[in-house]
Amino acid sequence: MKTLIKGEEFAQFALSIIIFSQLSFPWWVFPALILVPDFSMIGYLINTQSGAFLYNLAHHKAVGIGLGVAGYFLGIPALLLAGVILFGHSSMDRMFGYGLKYPDSFKHTHLGSIGQ
Numbered sequence: 001m002k003t004l005i006k007g008e009e010f011a012q013f014a015l016s017i018i019i020f021s022q023l024s025f026p027w028w029v030f031p032a033l034i035l036v037p038d039f040s041m042i043g044y045l046i047n048t049q050s051g052a053f054l055y056n057l058a059h060h061k062a063v064g065i066g067l068g069v070a071g072y073f074l075g076i077p078a079l080l081l082a083g084v085i086l087f088g089h090s091s092m093d094r095m096f097g098y099g100l101k102y103p104d105s106f107k108h109t110h111l112g113s114i115g116q
Helices: 002-021 029-033 036-045 048-058 061-074 077-095
Strands: 105-109
Touching: 002 029, 002 077, 029 077, 036 048, 036 077, 048 105, 061 077
Parallel strands: none
Antiparallel strands: none
């Protein structure tokens, strides 16, 4: 089952690259921004609950899709880009086994424990 889920996440990551390729940004913008959502881990400096909340907000695919759709319909390319990056990053993370976080520990995710 893990292989199937990783394959599905890879397909979604590939989709984010395909969508990005249709935008008017230079190619280097995608790799330059793909790790930006990880800055949300700064919340863990406060406590695990704040960290999990900020991390999950910046790694939720529905948030990425919502930003992208809003950017498309409002004609705001930067917002569309943010949605594509967030969606792609979230897919990439899940492909590597990093899921949404529970508030008790960074390693406790909806995909299981990290590192096991």
